[in-house]
Amino acid sequence: MSDPFYDAGCCMNRRHFFSKLSLGIGGAALAFLMGCAQTSDQLAAGSAFRGILNSPHIAPKARRIIYLFQSGGPSQLELFDYKPTLQQRRGQDLPESIRMGQRLTDMTAYQNSLPLAPSLNSFAQHGNSGAWISDLLPYTSKIADELCIVRSMYTEAINHDPAITFFQTGSQQPGRPSMGAWLSYGLGSSNEDLPTFCVLLSRGLQRPQPIYSRLWGNGFLAALHQGVQFRAGGDPVLYLNNPPGLNTGDRRSMLKHLARLNEMHYDVTGDPEIQSRIAQYEMAYRMQTSVPDVTDLSDEPEATFELYGEAARTPGTYAANCLLARRLAERDVRFIQLYHMGWDQHSNLPSDIALQCKDTDQPSAALVTDLKQRGLLDDTLVIWGGEFGRTNYSQGTLTETNYGRDHHPRCFTIWMAGGGIKPGLTYGATDDLGYNITQNPVHVHDFQATILYLLGIEHERLTFRHQGRRYRLTDVHGHVVQDLLT
Amino acid sequence: MQRLIVTSATYRQQSEATPKLLELDPDNKLLARGPRLRLSAEMVRDQALAVSGLLDRTLGGPAVKPYQPGGLWQEKAGIRYEQGSGPDLYRRTLYTFFKRTSPPPSLITFDMPTRAQCVMRRQRTATPMQALVLLNDPQYVEASRHIAARMLGKETLEDQIAFGFRLLTGRSPDPSETKALQTLYTEQLEEFSKDPAAARQLLETGESQLQAGLDPVEWAAHTMVANALLSFDEVIEKY
Numbered sequence: 001m002s003d004p005f006y007d008a009g010c011c012m013n014r015r016h017f018f019s020k021l022s023l024g025i026g027g028a029a030l031a032f033l034m035g036c037a038q039t040s041d042q043l044a045a046g047s048a049f050r051g052i053l054n055s056p057h058i059a060p061k062a063r064r065i066i067y068l069f070q071s072g073g074p075s076q077l078e079l080f081d082y083k084p085t086l087q088q089r090r091g092q093d094l095p096e097s098i099r100m101g102q103r104l105t106d107m108t109a110y111q112n113s114l115p116l117a118p119s120l121n122s123f124a125q126h127g128n129s130g131a132w133i134s135d136l137l138p139y140t141s142k143i144a145d146e147l148c149i150v151r152s153m154y155t156e157a158i159n160h161d162p163a164i165t166f167f168q169t170g171s172q173q174p175g176r177p178s179m180g181a182w183l184s185y186g187l188g189s190s191n192e193d194l195p196t197f198c199v200l201l202s203r204g205l206q207r208p209q210p211i212y213s214r215l216w217g218n219g220f221l222a223a224l225h226q227g228v229q230f231r232a233g234g235d236p237v238l239y240l241n242n243p244p245g246l247n248t249g250d251r252r253s254m255l256k257h258l259a260r261l262n263e264m265h266y267d268v269t270g271d272p273e274i275q276s277r278i279a280q281y282e283m284a285y286r287m288q289t290s291v292p293d294v295t296d297l298s299d300e301p302e303a304t305f306e307l308y309g310e311a312a313r314t315p316g317t318y319a320a321n322c323l324l325a326r327r328l329a330e331r332d333v334r335f336i337q338l339y340h341m342g343w344d345q346h347s348n349l350p351s352d353i354a355l356q357c358k359d360t361d362q363p364s365a366a367l368v369t370d371l372k373q374r375g376l377l378d379d380t381l382v383i384w385g386g387e388f389g390r391t392n393y394s395q396g397t398l399t400e401t402n403y404g405r406d407h408h409p410r411c412f413t414i415w416m417a418g419g420g421i422k423p424g425l426t427y428g429a430t431d432d433l434g435y436n437i438t439q440n441p442v443h444v445h446d447f448q449a450t451i452l453y454l455l456g457i458e459h460e461r462l463t464f465r466h467q468g469r470r471y472r473l474t475d476v477h478g479h480v481v482q483d484l485l486t
Numbered sequence: 487m488q489r490l491i492v493t494s495a496t497y498r499q500q501s502e503a504t505p506k507l508l509e510l511d512p513d514n515k516l517l518a519r520g521p522r523l524r525l526s527a528e529m530v531r532d533q534a535l536a537v538s539g540l541l542d543r544t545l546g547g548p549a550v551k552p553y554q555p556g557g558l559w560q561e562k563a564g565i566r567y568e569q570g571s572g573p574d575l576y577r578r579t580l581y582t583f584f585k586r587t588s589p590p591p592s593l594i595t596f597d598m599p600t601r602a603q604c605v606m607r608r609q610r611t612a613t614p615m616q617a618l619v620l621l622n623d624p625q626y627v628e629a630s631r632h633i634a635a636r637m638l639g640k641e642t643l644e645d646q647i648a649f650g651f652r653l654l655t656g657r658s659p660d661p662s663e664t665k666a667l668q669t670l671y672t673e674q675l676e677e678f679s680k681d682p683a684a685a686r687q688l689l690e691t692g693e694s695q696l697q698a699g700l701d702p703v704e705w706a707a708h709t710m711v712a713n714a715l716l717s718f719d720e721v722i723e724k725y
Contacts, residue, residue, distance in 0.1 A: 004559070144529065175603030195614075201561055210563035214600050214660075222609040223597040223616075231561070238555050238591050239618040245687030249675050250710065257670035258714040264662055265719050270508050271522060274719050277612045281717065284617035315514045352563040467606065 014353040017174050049224070051188030061420025061486070062381040063190070065183075065451065066325045066371075067335045068364055071164060072343030075390040075405050076413040077118045077434050078353050082132040085432035086118035086392060094393045096282050098435045104160055107346060107395060108406040109133060113122040114393035116433065117403040120350050129424035136357040139365035139417075141254050145424040146368050146377070147415045148484055150435045152428020155388050155409045160209045160344070163387035163409070167444055168215050170473045177219035177446065177464075180335035182473045183455065184225040186462045190334045192283070193290035195228035195237075197335045198328050204356045205344020211339050220466040226339060230324065232316030236295045248288070255285055294327050308366040311359070322363035326370050328441030330381050343386055346395050347404035368417050381454055392434045411437045414447075420454045422486050443446025445478035453480045490521035492636040497521065501725045513529025523724045524610040527588050529581035530722055531625065535576055538632035540694065549583040550574035553624045553692075554590060562588050569621035569695060576623075592619045620717045627709070630716060635697055643668060646708065653714045667711055674707035 078081060094114040108114065121134040127144035140147075154401045157163035162172035169176035177185065180197035199216045216227030228237055236242050242251050259278050266274040297304075297313070297320070304314055304323065311319035325336045340360055345352050364384055371377040389412025390405035393482040397403075411430045417423065429439040449459040452473065459478055461471040489499055498518035507518060514521075525533065535541035551570040559567045582590055589600050595615045599605040620626050637650040647667045651659040659667065678685040685706035689696060715721060 038644075103586075107692065173603075175600075180535045203561075207564065210587065212588070213589065213591075213594075214602055217594075217600055217602075218609075220603070220605065220609075222611040223595060224611040224613045226594070226613075226615075228615065231557070233557070235555060237615075237618070239622040241614075241622060243624070244687055245624055245684040245689075245692045245706070246710075247684070250674060252713050253673045253677075254670060254710050257666050257673075257716055260666045261663060261714065262719045264666070270503060270505050271521070273522075273612065277719050280612045281617045284614040286612055287618070315633075467604075475620075476696065 012159075016170065021435060049189050051184070053457065053462065057458040058456055059451065059463055060381070060454070060456030062418070062454045063379040064329055064332065064334050064336070064423075065180075065381045065383065065455070066367065067179075067338065067421075068322070068325075068367075068382065068384045069164075069167075069337065069338050069339045070343050070360070070384065070386040071211060072340045072345075073158065073163070073386045073388045073390055073407055074343040074356070075119075075345060075349065075353060076151065076411065077122050077136060077390065077392060077405070078349070078358075079134050080132065080149055080415075081390070081411075081430055081434050082123040082134070083430075083434040085117065086116055086434060089116045090118050091115045091398060094417075094433075094435070098431065098433055100436075102410060103158065104391075105407050108391070108393075111395070113311050115398045116392055119406065120401070121226070127424060129426065130286065130312035131424070131426050132376050136354060137361045137365075139362045143365045143368050143417075146372065146417045148417065148421045148423060148425045149413060149415045149426065150427045150428060150442055150447075150484070151411070151413045152439060152441050153385070153389075153414050153444075153447065154437060154441055155223050155412075157388065158407050158409050160387060160407075161212070164215060165196050167387050167447075169219065170445065170448060170475050174212075174214055175219055176471065177221045177225065177473075178214075178216050178227065178337075179451065179473060180216060180227050180337055181221050181225040182452075182462060183335050185221050185464065186452075186457055187334060187455065190332045193286045194294065194328065194331055194333050195287075196256075196333065197337070198225040199227040199229045200315060200339070200406060201229070201339045202318040202321050202325060202338070202340050203472050204340065204352075204359055208341035209344050211341060215339070216337055220471070227335075230291070232320070237287065237291050240291055242288070248300075251288070252283070255281055290331075294331060295324060297323065297327075302342045304370075307370060309362045312363065317364035318359050319366075322367045326374075326376075327377055328369055329371065330374070340480065345390070345404060346406060348402060349390075349404050350402060361396040362374045371418060381419035381421060381451070382417045383414065383451075384416070386412070388412055408435075411436060416484070417449065420486055422484055425484070427481075427484060440483065442481055443477070445474045446481050448474050450481045450484060454485070475480035505676055506675065513514070516676055521724065524596075525595040525722050525724060526608060527598035528570060530596055530620075531593070533721075534629040534716055535578075538629035539636065540629060540632055541578070542576040544573065544577065549579070550577045551583045551677050552590075554592075558591065559585065559588050570576045576717035585614065589699065589705070592623050592625065595619050602620070611703045620722075621713065624692050627713065628694060630709045630713040631689055631705070632692065632694070633715070634705055635700060636675050637708050638700055638705060643671065647711065650708070650715060651714055652719065654712075654721045667714070670714060671711050674710045675703060678703045678706045 023283050075387045121136055123132050125133050126141040128131050128147050131144040131149055133141045157166045157172050168178045186198045204235045218225045230236050262274055262278050308323050309319050310316045312323045328336050342356055371380050389408040391408045394403035395406040431438050452459040459474045496517050501520040501522040504517045524679040552575045554567055558563045586601055597609045640646045640649050681702055685702045688706045
């Protein structure tokens with residue numbers, strides 16, 4: 001498929017032009033009223049649009065991203081960060097020498113004691129790389145050699161909303177564009193028939209933390225760069241279906257004459273924005289076919305459902321969304337963002353996290369396996385991870401069989417696979433009690449800088465001027481973590 | 487200052503431009519022509535309500551909950567969106583209830599800011615999602631039906647189309663525009679005559695009552711003409 005970012009020889013677009021002008025507020029107001037600050041990114045040719053970057057800053061290693069966001073904060077101590085020492089210290093209070101004044105959430109700040117809680121799960125080393133993975137993730141264990149497991153992630157936020165917003169937009173305060181929107185803005189579209197930035201939601205069994213549509217919002221960028229949510233049910237994309245009584249032929253006829261009308265208008269005004277609008281209506285019409293085509297799983301063989309699990313047959317499940325992610329990747333969608341809610345185990349952690357893993361382990365691993373089989377893993381980056389980790393002490397009473405864990409920003413684990421990421425690597429380390437990072441810390445902004453780098457972007461050079469200064473995904477921070485790259 | 491700008495001769499110029507002018511000054515920095523802007527999200531909706539005669543002009547009062555696809559609040563936060571009825575569906579967009587964690591999709595698609603931060607200048611884009619809203623959102627399908635009913639108040643097809651066109655653009659159509667819309671009407675009429683039940687279904691979109699005494703097939707065909715006009719560049723752009 002044509003991908004303008006990878007095709008050389010792109011011309012400067014209007015926003016690029018305007019970004020070079022410095023307008024005062026009065027000037028901007030005048031420009032606004034006079035209509036000379038139009039910022040549509042569309043160029044007249046075709047409905048695939050170009051990004052702001054004419055060519056990559058560096059050779060891209062990945063063409064697309066599938067981000068399996070595990071919303072709620074999965075416990076690293078139950079899944080990837082094996083801490084035998086915690087067993088010996090079970091029930092002892094978290095020492096202040098370890099806590100070092102770390103602020104806690106109100107949910108445990110006033111607790112009488114902070115009893116250290118070892119995981120009830122058993123860990124083993126897997127693959128040639130010998131990665132430590134718990135028995136909650138039997139399928140993920142089998143693909144250990146594909147994974148780059150980062151045990152030394154840390155963040156600045158301690159509650160869900162700011163923490164997810166930070167991960168996705170680079171700021172804890174709402175209002176910035178999300179990562180997918182930045183990529184759409186920077187790289188343009190890679191696809192004539194589907195949105196560049198697609199979003200899929202699913203939830204675990206318990207009543208999860210909410211999620212917010214601004215997480216896939218365009219912030220101060222154009223609405224063109226908004227993530228488009230795919231939904232289970234009748235209208236896989238909002239307003240996709242024709243109204244009742246209107247068939248495809250009627251719609252085609254109507255759009256044909258509408259295009260004719262707009263073309264006549266273009267002949268008079270000569271404004272290229274009109275051609276852009278015509279192209280958008282063409283794409284809307286194509287989406288009416290291409291979206292049902294990508295969401296209709298009836299052409300998938302039995303083997304697919306053996307790989308992803310039976311749940312993949314039920315629209316709206318995490319398994320179905322992982323399968324859909326692969327289908328979108330096959331059609332060259334640039335950024336595929338999944339959110340799976342339900343990882344917020346403040347209480348009943350042992351039983352609830354097992355349910356979460358049952359829903360997510362097989363499909364996540366299946367996706368990596370499937371992409372590899374299809375030769376797509378080389379240029380698709382898969383990311384698995386939540387917004388923060390969980391405490392090494394119990395929230396609520398620690399018993400033989402039960403405990404909970406509070407939010408913990410100081411260390412947690414994510415994994416990545418594919419597109420330019422070193423496979424079979426476990427990176428970074430935490431202390432024996434699993435509270436602080438002791439080796440190779442990776443900040444959220446470092447993670448973001450690394451993701452952009454893999455797509456050919458130097459994070460300091462993808463900017464947008466807003467409220468008097470240039471903004472970027474990593475704001476004024478972030479370093480590419482070269483150790484993780486092939 | 488706004489008044490000074492909008493009453494100036496410069497602002498009131500036509501936005502049409504010769505190819506030479508477009509080439510010399512593509513971004514209108516020299517202000518040799520008038521502004522050409524896509525209407526804001528609120529204006530796009532209010533305009534459709536106004537021209538269809540559906541607009542409820544009541545001032546003030548609590549926010550209202552117009553049409554919104556089902557399940558949007560539910561899937562994010564487990565809360566139900568209790569859609570309004572009657573006049574609540576047709577109030578000015580200013581009064582639309584705004585939940586910041588799940589803002590009205592048909593509005594943010596048209597670059598309405600999500601109210602997370604102050605925005606000095608709105609973006610104005612053209613996207614396929616906007617096309618889908620204008621084509622398929624019940625709000626606009628219903629408005630199209632009411633515009634069509636107004637068009638049917640005229641005797642001849644030519645007058646009906648001229649009326650609808652003028653209603654939406656503020657000018658009379660030229661012969662080629664009339665012809666394009668007549669062909670559209672004829673094609674739709676032919677299709678709906680084969681399936682009057684489908685015509686009926688289309689007309690039943692939205693909660694407002696169907697006016698009596700109109701032929702459903704003609705009405706449905708004109709609904710599609712009106713729907714096309716609502717998407718016409720000249721209608722959602724200011725010239």
